[in-house]
Amino acid sequence: MIIMQTDATPEEIAQVIKEVKKYGLRADVSRGAYRTVIGLVGDETKMPFDHLATLPGVKEAFMIDTPYKLISREYNNFSETGERPFVVKVGNIEIGGDEPIYMAGPCAVESKEQLFKIAEGVKKAGAHILRGGVFKPRTSVHSFQGLGAGGEEEAREALDWLRAAGKKFEMPVVTEIRGETQVDLVAEYVDILQIGARNMYDQDLLVKAANTGKPIMYKRHFGAGIEEFLSFCEYIAAEGNKDIILCERGILPVGKGKGYTRYTLDLSAIPAIQKETFLPIMADPSHATGRRDLIFSMSCAAIAAGACGLMIETHYNPSEALVDGQQMITPDELKDTIDACQKVHKAIRLSKN
Amino acid sequence: MIIMQTDATPEEIAQVIKEVKKYGLRADVSRGAYRTVIGLVGDETKMPFDHLATLPGVKEAFMIDTPYKLISREYNNFSETGERPFVVKVGNIEIGGDEPIYMAGPCAVESKEQLFKIAEGVKKAGAHILRGGVFKPRTSVHSFQGLGAGGEEEAREALDWLRAAGKKFEMPVVTEIRGETQVDLVAEYVDILQIGARNMYDQDLLVKAANTGKPIMYKRHFGAGIEEFLSFCEYIAAEGNKDIILCERGILPVGKGKGYTRYTLDLSAIPAIQKETFLPIMADPSHATGRRDLIFSMSCAAIAAGACGLMIETHYNPSEALVDGQQMITPDELKDTIDACQKVHKAIRLSKN
């Protein structure tokens, strides 16, 4: 971490960046209202901080030994100016701002009709962003893998529907990328790239996705501790892309016997992560519980815990969905859920002021 | 399970119970508004249901193959009369009713002054029930084990303070029993017996506690699945004591690296358990998170998830507490938390109606 003097010149800053590169690291430059802070990406133990501290314009230079510093609240106090929270902007929508943001849509895009019908329903229910899977990560190779599995042509067709539905119903759209070869293709069509839980550790995918410059919706793996989640998130930030929306979607349940929920929605991760990073974090009660009848309760609980929004799988007829029917709710149920969440959000906001 | 005819006579019921005992099982008799249902405690495979079905007054007799039936919602539809939820009554307080119930107090009773000062504080903050540990379960034999560890005299003194503080500030009191020899002693003084997470599997303690007839606050072990938790709970109900308050207090966290919370508060267990059993379930955000700064958020989230109440450790000066200081909040913070929870509760109730 290198903190520049308030009056450091662009040339002095450029000189420091050049020096950093000489040692095989990259520089992450945060230009704040008062001064510029340069984070280092790579192995800081190679860096001669004493030498850096002597360069013109440098106020302080020191090593930070933490696996996530670019996204940490602590090391970004320097560069955050004013009191506004950090938000990820997608069109007119601010994720991480004052109001919860709701993403909804089908688990998988199945047809144009299905998608448009659901898009219309979730828009009316109050959703802000439309989701729909084209490339589906599946445990079994023998299950439906999303329309994207049919080849580039089918993938483009499905992505085109998604973009068109978003345009028609005025919602930005988000879909999952599961492998590196899908990144550029998907980035042509959607507003937010989702990296799913099973790909959380796939650092090459993170890097490739980050470099599209698109906002990334990044989900925690079900076996990952919070520190691990944030450490891997740093791979995205290290590419210079901090438009990251974190998402808690359930961790492995404990214990023997019948599993009453698919995963365990770890809601205490939400305020705990908010103490660590300035990035917004939302919750996905659909994948976490795997049960329609728990979505309402867990949505309200997630908002009460401070989530900046929710991702909820929605279908006008869950029982005929090709994937995950048992966890999808209808647009009407979505409306009830969003209405309740908004009341809870107001209750919390009132209590905090 | 034996369902009696609507007009079955007491003699016919008595005859069935006698027959059940002959086969080494016990009978759990639920007299509903319309008919009587007899649950069987023990190994039902030994029971000749065909024979039972022929006894006078018997409508149906069949085997139920589930580890918890006495506390299950499904098999108690028969005996629940009307639409009121099942509540555990403690003095004037109803746990599981329309309003959340807040239990608060110090982790451990340390002195009369400490206890009375905290009791006064939590009462003012809106708590309904006073908690305070006399026998503390501790991971290390080298840690403070509660005043009860000093012998019966010290234990009685501390229990007496607890009872007196409850009386003075008009709150029922609850304390933990950790071993069988403490049960009768503690039952003389307190209104609710708590069985802690580490003793969840201790079936002999469950049986002994159940037989005091006192309400039992029963906490889930951090490694126990929901089915296991309810199966062991059945040991209490099998003694004829259904005044049981379940409590979720956090499960083992997953993953590598720094642990940002002590345990993982499993809030989806709350609605999931409510689908299974009619018993009320509350949450303990103090032990689950182990962090003062997360109590507010997780309390609100628990109420939003449908918890019937909360147990929150409170101390006027957390930093001087002998046990668990890092997770206790002050009475003022408790007040803010309860106020916010009440607002959330109202928001949810409005949304459901």
Added chain:
Amino acid sequence: MIIMQTDATPEEIAQVIKEVKKYGLRADVSRGAYRTVIGLVGDETKMPFDHLATLPGVKEAFMIDTPYKLISREYNNFSETGERPFVVKVGNIEIGGDEPIYMAGPCAVESKEQLFKIAEGVKKAGAHILRGGVFKPRTSVHSFQGLGAGGEEEAREALDWLRAAGKKFEMPVVTEIRGETQVDLVAEYVDILQIGARNMYDQDLLVKAANTGKPIMYKRHFGAGIEEFLSFCEYIAAEGNKDIILCERGILPVGKGKGYTRYTLDLSAIPAIQKETFLPIMADPSHATGRRDLIFSMSCAAIAAGACGLMIETHYNPSEALVDGQQMITPDELKDTIDACQKVHKAIRLSKN
């Protein structure tokens, strides 16, 4: 920890013990060949070590901040004399010595005939110690709870068979205690008291069992970390009873989907625990795997990992057993398993020398 001078007198030692008690702690006295070491049981932070260091005969006095010191290898170097490993002696048998010890027998004692027939079989197969459950911990109150559940008379009858079978076939016997009220009763009959996984955290039971002076077979809970396991074990040692045989019996499995083993036998815990404590540790592949067809492999693996012995459930006809039939092997299979384990043990011993 107080280290006495080599020539400290008994009076000087007595004086130190008296001083220790004054501060509310207890003294654990280890008289080694060269000097005496006094461990402290209780909260050492209360102890004025500077003052203790000035007492006559004291060489060093210092605080040890670890949850297990009485059983730790590190703090017992002082008192271990010579190079022999620490062993628990039960009759002529040494557990923790040069040769692996095999405990075998039925999960539950069902009848005198069943027990004697199995005892004869396991003796012929090479077992050293006979096991048989009289008080069975069960997840469901509706399952068979062992003959001990029938009342004291039945319990004594079953315990009497166990003692008689042990006598007839010249094997010490071990059975499980599940609650405090069973301790004295069981201790009248058996050579080793077993505390099962589900009671690992039950510190009042540990204390009561320790005070019988009998060797304790102490099993790790399936949700307990190693440090936690050893910390609770310290409750036994703190009563002055170090005749403790640890036992690894499987931890909670991870992941989704079909569970191919009941628990996960944590074999790396065996050498890891051996680095921490001088107490012997064995393995129970029966409960860990829950599968007959894995017992052979996991027995060999446990011995290869360095286990001091095995506990293996055995029945002449597993399919007719009342409890755990799917994990019991026959005496013939036991013989094959023990023979293979002995070959593996020799292979390892040869390799180490």
Added chain:
Amino acid sequence: MIIMQTDATPEEIAQVIKEVKKYGLRADVSRGAYRTVIGLVGDETKMPFDHLATLPGVKEAFMIDTPYKLISREYNNFSETGERPFVVKVGNIEIGGDEPIYMAGPCAVESKEQLFKIAEGVKKAGAHILRGGVFKPRTSVHSFQGLGAGGEEEAREALDWLRAAGKKFEMPVVTEIRGETQVDLVAEYVDILQIGARNMYDQDLLVKAANTGKPIMYKRHFGAGIEEFLSFCEYIAAEGNKDIILCERGILPVGKGKGYTRYTLDLSAIPAIQKETFLPIMADPSHATGRRDLIFSMSCAAIAAGACGLMIETHYNPSEALVDGQQMITPDELKDTIDACQKVHKAIRLSKN
């Protein structure tokens, strides 16, 4: 699954394959000594089995509802001819055959000198296959990522050393691929492609790696159940590549407190997996324990449990290694470990015959 008649002609088989493709599935053809079996890859629910059964040459056609059938022992009885186990051949080496195979080498390739010196050492110690990481998956972006992180030129240089060291010391070589763009590059140089634990779920990487036709060393994720592991493995087999070597490298530990091992080596997974699939499975005690001092014991235990081989990180001077020094052993220690494992292997083999 379609079982052809013993005398089915190639034309009949081709006709069935054509029919399968019509329904959007792929055919996996196993030509056994007596008959041909056609497995189906994809969603079998779409397939009209009644219709298929009527085609000329078809004996039976039926649906198999399991997430892994191409690699399952059960459905490959048909195609396995004779009694030889399934082996993966790499040069002259058979993995899964009568003798355990040892893979050893440094965690990361650091220089030509380092690699050649270690290669020479492990060859002398008895290793069969040389490992060395060029692309290192790391939790922190700020840690050393392997020489491959320096760009294609550096990657090729390091891979070239690896190939040359393998040639010089007559060992096939294995290295990890972490992202899709590395697959073709790495496949030019090495004999076995390793897919690490963190990429286990990365189905697009699995597909791409499978299509190189190279043998794949496939490691279980630390949060994956066995069924999940095998289900994802099926993605490789579904591309027609069954040269897969499974590897158990430790799962998430349970419990609170100090972690004495990095992960928990799940040795019961080895025989359990062997009951499910014909694919060979080995163990990696280095990553599982993270401790040099446990490698010997856990290596012996893994071989005793039936592992077909071991992967052991080795370095002539572990303390100067850039990655994972605390878990590497020296070539001399490797020799002792391999010697002991061979003795254990013989002991087990003798016992089974």
